[in-house]
Amino acid sequence: MKRSGFKVKKLIAASGAVFAxxxxxxxxxxxxGNGISGAFAAxxxxxxxxxxxxxxxxxxxxxxxxxxxxxxxxxxxxxxxxAEPDDDSDRPDWAGVxxxxxxxxxxxxxxxxxKGDLFGDMVVLLRDENGEPILVDGLLQVIAFVYDxxxxxxxxxxxxxxxxxxxxxxxxxxxxxxxxxGTTYSVVPAEVDLGRLSVGRSPEKVLxxxxxxxxxxxxxxxxxxxxxxxxxLVVNGVTIDSPLENLALYEVYMSTGEIPGVTLxxxxxxxxxxxxxxxxxxxxxxxxxxYMNAILGIDSTTTTTYFSTYEYDRSTxxxxxxxxxxxxxxxxxxxxxxxxxxxxxFNLTDWDSxxxxxxxxxxxxxxxxxxxxxxxxxxxxx
Numbered sequence: 001m002k003r004s005g006f007k008v009k010k011l012i013a014a015s016g017a018v019f020a021x022x023x024x025x026x027x028x029x030x031x032x033g034n035g036i037s038g039a040f041a042a043x044x045x046x047x048x049x050x051x052x053x054x055x056x057x058x059x060x061x062x063x064x065x066x067x068x069x070x071x072x073x074x075x076x077x078x079x080x081x082x083a084e085p086d087d088d089s090d091r092p093d094w095a096g097v098x099x100x101x102x103x104x105x106x107x108x109x110x111x112x113x114x115k116g117d118l119f120g121d122m123v124v125l126l127r128d129e130n131g132e133p134i135l136v137d138g139l140l141q142v143i144a145f146v147y148d149x150x151x152x153x154x155x156x157x158x159x160x161x162x163x164x165x166x167x168x169x170x171x172x173x174x175x176x177x178x179x180x181x182g183t184t185y186s187v188v189p190a191e192v193d194l195g196r197l198s199v200g201r202s203p204e205k206v207l208x209x210x211x212x213x214x215x216x217x218x219x220x221x222x223x224x225x226x227x228x229x230x231x232x233l234v235v236n237g238v239t240i241d242s243p244l245e246n247l248a249l250y251e252v253y254m255s256t257g258e259i260p261g262v263t264l265x266x267x268x269x270x271x272x273x274x275x276x277x278x279x280x281x282x283x284x285x286x287x288x289x290x291y292m293n294a295i296l297g298i299d300s301t302t303t304t305t306y307f308s309t310y311e312y313d314r315s316t317x318x319x320x321x322x323x324x325x326x327x328x329x330x331x332x333x334x335x336x337x338x339x340x341x342x343x344x345x346f347n348l349t350d351w352d353s354x355x356x357x358x359x360x361x362x363x364x365x366x367x368x369x370x371x372x373x374x375x376x377x378x379x380x381x382x
Contacts, residue, residue, distance in 0.1 A: 196278065199243070200296050207251060225262060250296075312351070318342040325337065
């Protein structure tokens with residue numbers, strides 16, 4: 001078997017961030033960990049130095065690929081948590097907008113309550129081990145991003161490989177330029193692109209129906225619930241594949257600690273539900289998880305308690321887990337083969353939560369499950 005035969009994306013080197021409160025702009029140690037997801041680590045192995053936009057930074061994956069609108073008026077707190085979303089909201093078009101009218105100008109019967117009204121710009125922030133935003137002088141600490149030579153938005157690092165935080169000007173607005181190691185950079189916030197997770201903003205009846213549909217399968221007569229190779233729930237040999245159903249199950253599990261009426265299999269983790277609800281080619285970072293939990297209305301006290309004890313070890317989770325996939329042979333043909341997912345997806349590179357907070361571990365675990373899901377999907381036997 002040749003790993004080069006797999007259609008698998010580069011492994012993102014894992015790391016977190018410890019923040020330094022003594023300097024302005026704030027510097028974040030990229031090597032140790034405090035709620036900055038490993039998805040920000042450089043694909044080229046985490047080379048050091050800002051080195052101009054994109055040099056030594058490797059680039060962030062798609063989960064933080066769009067520049068934030070840092071130039072809008074008002075404080076950053078108002079823009080992140082304002083009452084009305086922008087026209088550039090990632091709420092899907094079919095879900096409508098607040099106060100939208102149907103036909104005769106009235107709300108459709110049973111339209112339900114729309115989630116996510118309290119979020120406008122959702123930007124990547126410096127967070128503590130429980131995923132809560134870190135405030136300095138009452139201000140959110142927004143991670144600095146720059147455009148690389150190809151126009152991608154990537155995190156700005158200093159010569160020691162530390163993430164940088166955008167300073168505020170005297171008016172309390174985010175600066176558009178900052179000096180790092182003697183070089184001036186034009187900096188922007190990075191929006192968290194929720195992708196198809198944005199369905200969580202739609203009326204409650206949408207997720208309610210998805211939950212009803214999934215529970216009908218999971219609690220049906222003679223239902224046998226297991227896990228597939230990617231960690232997703234399986235009922236009588238059929239995987240619950242629907243992103244909407246997985247998101248609905250995630251919401252109820254994170255809110256109650258269980259899926260009602262279901263005895264969950266050994267090895268189940270709610271991160272598998274979150275991963276199955278996300279775009280296969282996206283990234284999951286701490287901000288993705290925290291914003292989605294808030295949009296879904298999951299009690300932050302519940303998640304803080306959950307994160308405080310959450311641990312994740314990649315090798316323990318994935319070493320020995322196998323999947324049957326197509327592998328490219330020397331003659332150009334593909335052959336079914338059974339592979340060790342820890343080797344095939346992660347190249348035997350471990351990650352554990354010993355030095356990072358629970359929120360960072362949860363996000364890294366979800367992103368790992370997503371990588372496995374993408375790998376199995378891309379190389380599936382058809």
